[in-house]
Amino acid sequence: MPFQRLKHLKLPLEFLVGGTTVNAPDVLPSSLQTLEITFPFISVVHLFENIVRHSDHFKALGDIRLHFDTDRGDSEEVIIGNGDVMDRLSRQGIRVTVLH
DSSP: OOOTTOOEEEEEHHHHHTTSOOOHHHHSOTTOOEEEEESOOTTHHHHHHHHHHTTTTOTTOOEEEEEOBTTBSOOHHHHHTOHHHHHHHHHTTOEEEEEO
16 A cells, blocks of 8 residues: 555545545555544544444554635535434544534
């Protein structure tokens, strides 16, 4: 996988997953410490579930930041309202921060 030294990544969700379901370890390096997603859609929940499922790959990941915008992406309530996966990320030591 390229970018094995990458520690911080900020990009729109579509650039990361496109319109398909992805295997997080295939698209994100294990060195990643901070993941910032702009304009998140509900499909980001599937990415989070995949990160939790592959916790051994994401030991360095400590922060996920979600940048919401009223003109693009789904609402904060739709995504953050999925408390189960947010709780599992927290138990894994990953802090999820909401930004506007």
